[in-house]
Amino acid sequence: MTTAPTETRIRILDAAERLFMANGFEGTSMRQIASEAEANLAATNYHFGSKEALLQAVFKRRLEWLNGERLRVLDAMEAEAGDQALKPSQIVDAFFGTLLRMGNEPNQGGQTFLRLLGRNLSNPSDMIRTLFAAEYSDVLERCKNALYRSLPEVPKAEIVWRLHFMLGATLRHCRHRRAGSGDRLASFRR
Amino acid sequence: MTTAPTETRIRILDAAERLFMANGFEGTSMRQIASEAEANLAATNYHFGSKEALLQAVFKRRLEWLNGERLRVLDAMEAEAGDQALKPSQIVDAFFGTLLRMGNEPNQGGQTFLRLLGRNLSNPSDMIRTLFAAEYSDVLERCKNALYRSLPEVPKAEIVWRLHFMLGATLRHCRHRRAGSGDRLASFRR
DNA sequence: GTCTATATCATGATAGAC
DNA sequence: GTCTATCATGATATAGAC
Numbered sequence: 468m469t470t471a472p473t474e475t476r477i478r479i480l481d482a483a484e485r486l487f488m489a490n491g492f493e494g495t496s497m498r499q500i501a502s503e504a505e506a507n508l509a510a511t512n513y514h515f516g517s518k519e520a521l522l523q524a525v526f527k528r529r530l531e532w533l534n535g536e537r538l539r540v541l542d543a544m545e546a547e548a549g550d551q552a553l554k555p556s557q558i559v560d561a562f563f564g565t566l567l568r569m570g571n572e573p574n575q576g577g578q579t580f581l582r583l584l585g586r587n588l589s590n591p592s593d594m595i596r597t598l599f600a601a602e603y604s605d606v607l608e609r610c611k612n613a614l615y616r617s618l619p620e621v622p623k624a625e626i627v628w629r630l631h632f633m634l635g636a637t638l639r640h641c642r643h644r645r646a647g648s649g650d651r652l653a654s655f656r657r
Numbered sequence: 658m659t660t661a662p663t664e665t666r667i668r669i670l671d672a673a674e675r676l677f678m679a680n681g682f683e684g685t686s687m688r689q690i691a692s693e694a695e696a697n698l699a700a701t702n703y704h705f706g707s708k709e710a711l712l713q714a715v716f717k718r719r720l721e722w723l724n725g726e727r728l729r730v731l732d733a734m735e736a737e738a739g740d741q742a743l744k745p746s747q748i749v750d751a752f753f754g755t756l757l758r759m760g761n762e763p764n765q766g767g768q769t770f771l772r773l774l775g776r777n778l779s780n781p782s783d784m785i786r787t788l789f790a791a792e793y794s795d796v797l798e799r800c801k802n803a804l805y806r807s808l809p810e811v812p813k814a815e816i817v818w819r820l821h822f823m824l825g826a827t828l829r830h831c832r833h834r835r836a837g838s839g840d841r842l843a844s845f846r847r
Numbered sequence: 848g849t850c851t852a853t854a855t856c857a858t859g860a861t862a863g864a865c
Numbered sequence: 866g867t868c869t870a871t872c873a874t875g876a877t878a879t880a881g882a883c
Binding site for chain 2: 488489490491492493494582585586589590591631632633634635636637638639640642643
């Protein structure tokens with residue numbers, strides 16, 4: 468396993484996360500990342516192989532944690548509900564609430580990663596699109612199916628549209644959030 | 658006036674609009690733009706002076722039209738309403754509806770500009786932020802004030818939050834819209 | 848595992864002929 | 866107004882010493 472988290476590796480990931488957020492992927496150079504991480508330029512290429520692979524590693528580290536957490540929350544909810552359908556607000560909270568709460572998690576990048584996420588989910592780059600599709604498919608399928616069951620009277624296409632718009636609102640919130648802007652999760656619970 | 662719209666100037670603007678949308682600002686080179694516009698590299702710098710100025714020109718051309726149209730729609734609505742407050746759905750339509758309908762306007766870039774807009778409004782670059790702040794302030798103030806008057810029982814801060822979330826949902830829609838995805842404006846009219 | 852040094856190339860911009 | 870030619874800079878990536 469070559470992905471053992473040596474200490475420099477982590478510093479590089481942290482620096483890349485901050486810089487990709489601030490300046491975008493093309494707007495960030497490997498030199499900046501190495502400098503910010505107080506590592507050597509060649510070391511960054513040694514650890515990740517290429518700039519693209521580094522970006523993927525940045526996302527993968529956080530998304531694995533986030534989506535694992537979401538699945539864990541859904542598991543707990545479903546265990547409690549028995550064979551009853553979950554409430555829509557529960558499913559929304561498992562998906563969006565877990566995302567927003569990630570900003571308060573120590574060791575998970577806090578607001579920095581959320582803002583990077585909001586920024587890059589608006590990016591039509593093929594690499595990023597396929598990466599997200601792979602990391603998200605499990606959670607998204609499960610949430611969609613839970614919502615179908617929870618709202619049997621609503622057409623499935625309508626549910627997908629609502630998810631789509633909520634995602635847009637939430638990601639914009641992630642990007643533009645200021646410290647102390649408070650908890651707006653309540654807006655989603657109707 | 659050096660900004661007379663010569664024909665090459667327009668071709669360069671169109672090419673830059675497409676490429677900035679597809680690859681982002683840093684991800685697009687002046688050489689690509691010149692090639693796509695079938696113009697010379699030096700001509701692009703002659704007409705706009707710098708890459709940054711070209712980006713600003715791309716946005717300015719469309720935003721001036723869009724915000725002018727929004728103000729025109731508001732004027733017409735208020736003339737009809739006399740001294741009565743506009744309905745919330747009217748104001749929403751003037752702001753968001755005009756934006757979405759822009760995608761069907763000939764000679765206004767169609768979907769391309771809308772997707773560029775959605776992409777760059779998530780960009781924290783200082784240049785872009787200040788450009789948008791300048792171009793949008795009139796329309797935004799007027800819509801906000803109309804909403805305050807239209808919904809006197811709703812706290813002003815709550816109205817701002819709702820605008821914020823609607824903007825997120827709308828811009829995401831602009832970015833990811835596919836041909837034939839239909840009219841979802843109805844979702845906003847409650 | 849980490850760094851020095853460097854190869855190779857693309858970029859934004861401009862000077863000056865026509 | 867438009868071209869050719871060129872500059873200085875900074876980009877990714879790698880070969881090879883330690």
